[in-house]
Amino acid sequence: MExxxxxxxxxxxxxxxxNGDLVNTSEISQKLDxxxxxxxxxxxxxxxxxxxxxxxxxxxxxxxxxxxxxxHVARKHRLLEKFLSDVLHIGKDKVHTQACQxxxxxxxxxxxxxxxxxxxxxxxxxxxxxxxxxxxxxxxxEECIKLxxxxxxxxxxxxxxxxxxxxxxxxxxxxxxxxxxxHKVLQRLLDMGLTPGTRIKVVKVAPMNGPxxxxxxxxxxxxxxxxxxxxxxxxxxxxxxx
Amino acid sequence: MSCHPSANPNGSAxxxxxxxxxxxxxxxxxxxxxxxIFNQLTGSNQIIGxxxxxxxxxxxxxxxxxxxxxxxxxxxxxYSFSTFSMEELVSRDYVALEKPDAVINVVDASVLxxxxxxxxxxxxxxxxxVLCLNQVDVAKSKGIIINKxxxxxxxxxxxxxAVATRGDGIYELVGEAVNVAIQKTxxxxxxxxxDLEEKIEKLKQIIEKENLQLQYPPRWIAIKLLEGDSExxxxxxxxxxxxxxxxxxxxxxxxxxCQEKCFSIIASERYALASSIAASALQQSEVKSTFSxxxxxxxxxxxLGYFTSAGVIAGLLLxxxxxxxxxxxxxxxxxxxxxxxxxxxxxSQPILAIILNGVWGGFNAGLTLIIPFVIPFYLLLAVxxxxxxxxxxxxxxxxxxxxxxxxxxxxxxxxxxxxCSVPAIHACKIMETRRERLLAAFAITFAPCSARTIVLxxxxxxxxxxxxxxxxxVVDIAIIFALGRIAxxxxxxxxxxxxxxxxxxxxxxxxxxxxxTWTRTKSIIYVVFPVYIVGSAVIQALYYYNVLTPVSxxxxxxxxxxxxxxxxxxxxxxxxxxxxxxxxxxxxAIFGTTNLALYFSSVQLVVIALVAMLYIPCxxxxxILGKEFGWKATAAxxxxxxxxxxxxxxxxxxxxxxxx
Numbered sequence: 001m002e003x004x005x006x007x008x009x010x011x012x013x014x015x016x017x018x019n020g021d022l023v024n025t026s027e028i029s030q031k032l033d034x035x036x037x038x039x040x041x042x043x044x045x046x047x048x049x050x051x052x053x054x055x056x057x058x059x060x061x062x063x064x065x066x067x068x069x070x071x072h073v074a075r076k077h078r079l080l081e082k083f084l085s086d087v088l089h090i091g092k093d094k095v096h097t098q099a100c101q102x103x104x105x106x107x108x109x110x111x112x113x114x115x116x117x118x119x120x121x122x123x124x125x126x127x128x129x130x131x132x133x134x135x136x137x138x139x140x141x142e143e144c145i146k147l148x149x150x151x152x153x154x155x156x157x158x159x160x161x162x163x164x165x166x167x168x169x170x171x172x173x174x175x176x177x178x179x180x181x182x183h184k185v186l187q188r189l190l191d192m193g194l195t196p197g198t199r200i201k202v203v204k205v206a207p208m209n210g211p212x213x214x215x216x217x218x219x220x221x222x223x224x225x226x227x228x229x230x231x232x233x234x235x236x237x238x239x240x241x242x
Numbered sequence: 243m244s245c246h247p248s249a250n251p252n253g254s255a256x257x258x259x260x261x262x263x264x265x266x267x268x269x270x271x272x273x274x275x276x277x278x279i280f281n282q283l284t285g286s287n288q289i290i291g292x293x294x295x296x297x298x299x300x301x302x303x304x305x306x307x308x309x310x311x312x313x314x315x316x317x318x319x320x321y322s323f324s325t326f327s328m329e330e331l332v333s334r335d336y337v338a339l340e341k342p343d344a345v346i347n348v349v350d351a352s353v354l355x356x357x358x359x360x361x362x363x364x365x366x367x368x369x370x371x372v373l374c375l376n377q378v379d380v381a382k383s384k385g386i387i388i389n390k391x392x393x394x395x396x397x398x399x400x401x402x403x404a405v406a407t408r409g410d411g412i413y414e415l416v417g418e419a420v421n422v423a424i425q426k427t428x429x430x431x432x433x434x435x436x437d438l439e440e441k442i443e444k445l446k447q448i449i450e451k452e453n454l455q456l457q458y459p460p461r462w463i464a465i466k467l468l469e470g471d472s473e474x475x476x477x478x479x480x481x482x483x484x485x486x487x488x489x490x491x492x493x494x495x496x497x498x499x500c501q502e503k504c505f506s507i508i509a510s511e512r513y514a515l516a517s518s519i520a521a522s523a524l525q526q527s528e529v530k531s532t533f534s535x536x537x538x539x540x541x542x543x544x545x546l547g548y549f550t551s552a553g554v555i556a557g558l559l560l561x562x563x564x565x566x567x568x569x570x571x572x573x574x575x576x577x578x579x580x581x582x583x584x585x586x587x588x589x590s591q592p593i594l595a596i597i598l599n600g601v602w603g604g605f606n607a608g609l610t611l612i613i614p615f616v617i618p619f620y621l622l623l624a625v626x627x628x629x630x631x632x633x634x635x636x637x638x639x640x641x642x643x644x645x646x647x648x649x650x651x652x653x654x655x656x657x658x659x660x661x662c663s664v665p666a667i668h669a670c671k672i673m674e675t676r677r678e679r680l681l682a683a684f685a686i687t688f689a690p691c692s693a694r695t696i697v698l699x700x701x702x703x704x705x706x707x708x709x710x711x712x713x714x715x716v717v718d719i720a721i722i723f724a725l726g727r728i729a730x731x732x733x734x735x736x737x738x739x740x741x742x743x744x745x746x747x748x749x750x751x752x753x754x755x756x757x758x759t760w761t762r763t764k765s766i767i768y769v770v771f772p773v774y775i776v777g778s779a780v781i782q783a784l785y786y787y788n789v790l791t792p793v794s795x796x797x798x799x800x801x802x803x804x805x806x807x808x809x810x811x812x813x814x815x816x817x818x819x820x821x822x823x824x825x826x827x828x829x830x831a832i833f834g835t836t837n838l839a840l841y842f843s844s845v846q847l848v849v850i851a852l853v854a855m856l857y858i859p860c861x862x863x864x865x866i867l868g869k870e871f872g873w874k875a876t877a878a879x880x881x882x883x884x885x886x887x888x889x890x891x892x893x894x895x896x897x898x899x900x901x902x
Contacts, residue, residue, distance in 0.1 A: 155506035190509035191322035207544040219353045224740030
């Protein structure tokens with residue numbers, strides 16, 4: 001319940017905010033059909049959790065964290081709306097309520113697939129509202145399409161501050177965060193010891209876009225550029241010895 | 243050679259009881275020395291090389307040990323029992339289904355952790371196991387010392403230290419393997435972390451309950467199902483839908499709990515265990531800088547590395563050329579007291595002509611032209627192969643090879659192609675996809691193999707000038723590159739990237755190098771020599787009875803009109819399909835002299851050598867191409883070879899006449 005209402009509030013504030021204006025409590029109360037007193041209480045809680053900046057009598061704005069969360073929910077909501085109306089041909093009047101209920105149950109994975117299924121839509125079909133971009137580390141939808149058309153998979157976890165080992169210089173150390181590629185290639189890399197969390201050293205990079213030689217678990221591997229740009233590491237800042 | 247097919251590949255249990263017949267399999271990562279151990283055990287001459295993936299098919303041999311007849315199987319080197327390559331599939335099916343009496347897991351002592359990852363999979367498979375820690379001397383020089391007792395205790399299987407190249411530890415290894423085979427000791431169950439082990443156990447129980455009647459151990463099937471192994475999943479789904487479905491559910495549970503793909507969880511867990519076992523057995527590990535590190539620096543340096551690569555490629559050719567030339571002159575002057583070929587014979591005494599000009603001519607040509615080139619080439623190739631420099635060349639040339647739709651590893655079979663196309667095309671199996679194997683094989687059909695080198699030397703090197711012969715080599719490499727690019731465009735698809743272990747440098751063992759050279763030379767002497775002699779006699783006879791002229795005449799529009807060659811060239815090129823050397827040998831037989839300059843102009847010699855280098859794969863090469871890639875692909879390769887040869891030969895003729 002808790003999560004649902006947090007998401008609903010964030011979505012409401014996101015929807016009501018125009019040009020970064022403050023959203024006042026009564027607007028939220030109206031939109032969510034909740035008593036103003038309850039809204040105030042919830043807003044304080046959201047402010048505590050760093051989702052919004054709340055100033056009594058003035059209104060609320062989303063923080064960076066809140067905005068990210070709200071966009072994520074809004075994205076799921078609008079993707080679902082588009083799916084319900086365009087693919088399932090459900091009446092426009094029912095689409096919004098249904099999407100409201102479904103959005104909380106939609107996993108991130110399903111969201112990503114839905115986005116691909118709908119061919120990366122940027123706006124809702126009924127009201128033309130923009131569908132926020134995904135926060136997955138694709139530089140573009142084309143990259144996402146390309147990645148999935150090739151039947152690529154990934155292992156490990158995407159953290160921030162990741163660098164593909166292709167961009168590392170010889171002598172740098174890093175910890176493997178995630179790898180993407182075809183299933184067979186991933187299996188091979190794992191088998192060779194490049195499992196997520198493993199510390200590796202870039203020994204050298206061959207010139208002219210040549211392969212990268214890494215040292216892992218006491219062995220040395222040469223990885224072609226096309227593979228090296230899909231192996232992401234957290235770089236260790238200090239070039240430690242050993 | 244003691245290699246022979248085993249009469250009883252299953253090594254049936256009844257035989258084991260008698261203490262008579264046992265089957266051992268050598269398994270382990272690529273390039274850890276399995277073939278060296280295999281040769282030590284069986285006295286075979288399995289080719290050894292310091293590059294991963296050399297043993298592409300399994301080899302078999304036998305040995306006798308304390309009254310036991312033992313069949314030894316050398317499995318190809320693999321890193322895992324997944325389905326990345328055919329080798330992995332074949333090896334796992336061998337271990338699981340043929341059930342050898344003992345599996346000798348050969349492990350590179352310097353890279354214990356990575357090797358144990360595979361060892362753990364042999365544990366999963368419940369294979370009766372002996373661990374052979376090979377190259378302990380190299381490990382020691384790197385500062386890696388392993389506690390044997392500790393490792394034995396942790397794993398619960400016998401561990402033997404070995405330096406296989408010297409034969410150290412081999413006797414002990416066989417003794418331990420015999421013990422394991424007779425006592426049928428199965429390795430203990432090494433446990434993974436709790437949550438994973440629970441899921442495996444849960445699935446294993448379902449598999450046991452469903453009684454799938456599969457040859458593989460239930461726990462191994464459970465692990466493979468969780469990993470999403472497509473082969474096993476298919477096999478199980480056919481037998482029991484319940485198992486297949488529960489496997490999916492359990493895998494999903496695990497994935498959502500760990501927020502990670504199952505195959506990654508399992509690989510990570512195996513490595514976690516391998517790492518802790520390796521750490522507990524490691525007595526000392528201080529990485530020392532060794533001589534090989536300095537070699538490493540030179541061979542993969544951003545500038546020097548290219549020189550080394552070019553040096554290896556050019557060096558092999560130049561060495562063969564110049565040493566071959568010297569040896570050839572030496573032998574010819576030694577044989578000069580007999581004047582073998584007498585043109586006047588061909589008209590007066592046919593039988594004498596066939597024997598003297600044909601048989602003796604063939605023998606003479608073989609001795610003076612073939613042997614002097616083949617021996618030095620194989621000698622240097624053995625040194626290059628066992629040093630580990632080939633992987634460095636592959637590393638440096640990777641980006642160039644991408645321009646031909648291949649990656650660096652493809653250079654290894656292509657360099658082997660300098661010797662003979664047949665083993666080189668066989669070695670294409672180290673490439674991952676059929677498309678890459680085909681592209682590499684296509685490039686190999688244009689590579690200057692030793693037979694073509696002989697033609698080049700005997701025709702161009704001797705009579706036009708050595709610099710022209712060398713120039714043709716360079717032209718050939720350029721042609722390979724250009725045609726490779728065209729072939730890449732003709733065969734759309736993307737290439738897998740390079741994933742290659744950089745094997746460490748090794749000082750080539752003199753014994754291994756000599757043995758290898760002899761093994762390869764021997765096959766030339768025993769198989770090819772008789773063919774030359776008989777072939778040469780047959781050509782002489784055909785020539786005498788005038789069978790060749792109509793064929794030559796029929797081909798003359800092409801040979802004379804387009805390529806500007808003498809009429810007889812048609813028959814030379816036809817015979818060259820049997821073996822490329824015949825282009826030269828037949829010329830000698832037909833014209834009745836080794837001084838071909840009397841019958842060919844310089845331009846004609848260059849053109850015929852160029853055409854011979856490109857025009858069609860020889861019969862043996864066509865046979866192996868057909869076997870590996872099917873007849874359609876083989877026909878396409880052969881036809882494109884002919885087209886390229888005709889086009890380039892005709893252009894060369896016109897260009898050369900222009901400047902001459």
